[in-house]
Amino acid sequence: MLDLLPHIAELSRKTPSKILLVVLDGVGGLPQTPGGPTELAAARTPNLDALAQRSALGLLTPVHPGLAPGSGPGHLALFGYDPFTYQVGRGALSAIGIGAEFGPGDVAVRGNFATLAPDRTVQDRRAGRPSTEENRRVLQKLQAxxxxxxxxxxxxxxxxxxxxxxxxxxxxxxDRVQDTDPQRTGVPPLEALPESPEDAASAKTARVLNRFTQLAEEALKDEPQINGVLLRGASKRPAFPQMQEVYKLTPAAIASYPMYRGVAALVGMQPLEVRGEGDAPEEKLEALKAHWEAFDFFYLHFKKTDSTGEDGDFAAKVARIEAFDALLPELLALKPDVLAITGDHSTPAVLKAHSWHPVPLLLYGPYLRNDTATRFTEDEARKGSLGHLRGVELMPLLLAHAGKLQKYGA
Amino acid sequence: MLDLLPHIAELSRKTPSKILLVVLDGVGGLPQTPGGPTELAAARTPNLDALAQRSALGLLTPVHPGLAPGSGPGHLALFGYDPFTYQVGRGALSAIGIGAEFGPGDVAVRGNFATLAPDRTVQDRRAGRPSTEENRRVLQKLQAxxxxxxxxxxxxxxxxxxxxxxxxxxxxxxDRVQDTDPQRTGVPPLEALPESPEDAASAKTARVLNRFTQLAEEALKDEPQINGVLLRGASKRPAFPQMQEVYKLTPAAIASYPMYRGVAALVGMQPLEVRGEGDAPEEKLEALKAHWEAFDFFYLHFKKTDSTGEDGDFAAKVARIEAFDALLPELLALKPDVLAITGDHSTPAVLKAHSWHPVPLLLYGPYLRNDTATRFTEDEARKGSLGHLRGVELMPLLLAHAGKLQKYGA
Known part of the structure; x- marks a missing residue:
């Protein structure tokens, strides 16, 4: 895959125009039964409909046809960072996802609680799937x-x-350390080893992880179920090019959940404080208004379109789309020069999971071709004037419509 | 980006069929006001309309979504050369663009006339933007x-x-020589240096450029405004694979302006003599007819759809489209086996500049799918049976319809 960022860095320029990128997480859907409406088509969305009639629509394949992306790759693509090029290690993504303190130079590792047999072979790689509360209790014991x-x-x-x-x-x-998780039962946990024996820094990490495994087993020896740990995905915080340099933007992120704040911070966005609990739509809007003058790019994230899809709750996902529709006039009142509304992937309620289906894209701003769209739905988006794009192609398009990209080549 | 040329070189074969590629420079447009017609939609084009009804249409993104390409990358893509892979240096592109004598082994450099202060710091990097006449006067003095x-x-x-x-x-x-242009004022011009000190050939170029700078300053010391030169983009003529080998074509270019003749020559086309001034549509047609038997691929370029767009003159661009429409029957009378009509980029009059919007593509020839297009416009092209393609994807399609490409793989 071509990495366009070095080219964009040459062409981008600072201008006063403002871009607002709204991500309705997992907004793309599917009919409940063949021929039926998707979540977006079933929703009553007078404000989105009216906006769609003044906008250009298209379909966005977040990462690649057939790939159901996680939040990390889906969002990196929307931010213009090809996720096959700009990789985040498993440990790093988890640390970012839970909002862990995780600075440059730190190494993050994913751990599984496991049940070990008396001979130290792995009996259950997930320790009988304890509750999250039970996880907390045991982890506090370890941390102490x-x-x-x-x-x-x-x-x-x-x-x-x-x-x-x-x-x-x-x-x-x-962070070049092999996993201790053997990925099967009946064998003992593996020893952490540096991938290359000459890599003294990774050898040090491996020594610490082996010692941690030993200390954890000692501390947990009287636990009935959780008496071992399996470690994998050691990784540092990646040092990606920052949106400030690549795009000449002053970007802010408005999201409640640590994962989205974390991924946005990786590419240089400043995560703004959002009051309130859960998805907190009104509080996000409040944060957007409060910081409107200080930034020229806003990533505004709404989570519940995804969570309701993952719950398989079609009606609840429809309700979340309608709730966003109700907020839309206040977003428009801010008069962004360019406004895009899309998703980081589809989460059809019928699938109860992220899916590979393209997501609809709505683009509102100057220099649009005519478009016949009457609503913001998958069907209308497919016929839209923007055609069918990849996730990573969105940012150059937003920059172009905002007048922030110079001509490529003479 | 995948470079398809080595694959195409394996699959292409010589046949008697003839391909005519018409490039209406910057033909893609935008409505003057939302909902209004684009330049193509506003034009009265009975011949193009009739042809569109027998053709297949599609949309072509010249280089990448969001990128407004210059003529160089836009045309290279149409010729099947991915412009991210087949790069032309700044100096080389300028030399080609003005039709300079610029052979293999030569090094071309872009120069700016500048105003230097008495302490030799740069006061104005563009010497107050002199007239082109003034440029000629000073340059003759230097050349003498x-x-x-x-x-x-x-x-x-x-x-x-x-x-x-x-x-x-x-x-x-x-040609691996650093620029002498410091890209800012208040500092003296930089010394030309080879990028690597061991590169004796580039060190030689650097010495010549430093001596040139010194001689130019001496020659211009009494000039009130133009008393220095800033140099950048040293580059040789790139050695691209030639269309003869890659496509097994005997290709000719019919274009008036040096830039287009030069880029066509880079990929192996023979630029034909065109009499007449300016865009010279009739004289181009004359050249096409005169050489019809001798070649099997013709690139036929019309410039004024772009220049009128850059002037912001919607009506004049419409008139240029209509003038092309009037010529079309004579092109069809030559009975090309495959005829494509498209642009190297959009130049909407409302933007007065190259833009990133896709261009319409019309393909006429054998083995077309059914298509509902009634006119050659952006809206009709969006619904066309060819779908949405990239610029570099056009040539393989033309070769295929012309029966010049064998099956890929067994």
Missing amino acids: RISEIDGVQIRLYTESEHRFVLVLSGENLG | RISEIDGVQIRLYTESEHRFVLVLSGENLG
Whole structure:
């Protein structure tokens, strides 16, 4: 895949125009039964309909046809960072996802709680899927006993059920370390080893992880189920080119959940404070208004279109789309020069999961071709004047409509 | 980006069929006001309409969504050469653009006339944007005094205003030389240096450029405004694979302007003589007829759809489209086996500049799918049976319809 960012960095320029990118997480859907409406088609959305009639529509394949992207790759693509080029390690993505303290130089590792047999072979790689509460209880016990190994600070974070995140902070830590998770039962956990024996920094990380495994087993030896840990995906925080340099933007992120704030921060956005609980749509709008003058690019994220889809709750997803529709006039009142509304992937209620289907894209701003769209739906988007684009192609298009890209070549 | 040319070279074969590729420069447009017609939609084009009804249409994104390409990348893409892979240096593109004598081994450099302060710091990087006439006067003065440095021949060409082109001809000249243009005022011009000190050929070019700078300043010391030169983009003529080998074509270019003749020559086309002034549509047709038997691929370029767009003159662009429409029956009378009509980019009058919008593509020839298009417009093209293509994808399609491409793989 072509990495366009170096070219865009040559062509982009600072202008006063403002871009607002609204991501309705997982907004793309499917009919409940063949021929039926999707969630977007079933929703009553007078404001989106009116906007669609003044906008250009298209379909966006977030990452690649057939690939159902996670939030990380889906969002990186929307921000113009090809996720096949700009990779985030498993440990790093988890640390970002839970909002762990995770700075440059730190190494993040994904942990599984496991059940080990008396001979130390793995009996259950997920320790019977404990509750998240149980995870918290056990992790606190571990953190109380293990806070530092060989001068390296150990920070532990509950993710959910059997999953936790371990962050190592210290001097000269490498992240090229093999997993200790054997990926099967009946064998003991593997020893953490550096991928290359000459890599002293990764050898140090491996030593700390092996010591952590040993200390954890000692601390948990009286636990009935959770008596071992399996580690994988050691990775540092990636150092991606920043949107400030690549796009000459002053970008802000308005999102409630740590994952989205974290991914946005990776590409240089400033995550703004959002009050309120859960998806907090009104509070996000409040944050957008409060900071409107200070930034020229806003990523505004709404989560519940995805969560309701994952719950398989068609009606609840429709309700979340309608709730966004009700907010839309206040977004328009801010008069963004360019406004895009799309998703990071589809989450059809009928699938109860992220899917690979393209998402509809609405683009409102100057220099649009005529478009016959009457609503913001998958069907209308397919006929739209923007055609069919990839996720990574969105940012250059937004910059172009905002007058922020110079001509490529003479 | 995938470079398809090596694959195409394996699959292409010589046949008697003839392909005519008509490029209406910058033909893609925009409505003057939302909902209004584009230039193509506003034009009265009975011949194009009739042809569209027998053709297949599609939309072509010349280089990449959001990128407004210059003529160089736009045309290279139409010729099947991915412009991110087949790059032309700044100096080379300028030399080609003005029709400079610029052979293999020569090094072309872009020059700016500048105003230097008495302490030799740059006061104005564009010397107050002199007229092109003034540029010619000063450049003649320079050329009269500097025709050779250390056995290297110096040729100077006016581009426009403060811009000129310097071509060095001699033995063993390299082009990996840093710019002398400091890109800001208040500092002296930089010394030309080879990017790598071991590169003797580029070190030689750098020495010649430094000497040129010194001689130019001496020659211009009494000029009130133009008393210095800033140099950048040293580059040789790129050695691209030739259309003869890649496509097994015997290709000709019919274009009036040096830029288009030059880019066509880079990929192996023979630029044909065109009499007449300016865009010379009738004279181009005459050249096409005169050489119809001798070639099997013709690139036929019309410039004024772009120039009128850049002037912001919607009505004049419409008139140029209508003038092409009037010529069309004579093109069809030659009975090309495959005829494509498209643009190298859009130049909407409302933008007065190249834009990123896709261009309509009309394909006439055998083996077309059914298509409902009634006119050659952006709206009809969007619904066309060819779908939405990239510029570099056009040539394989033309070759296929002309029966010039064998099956790929067994």
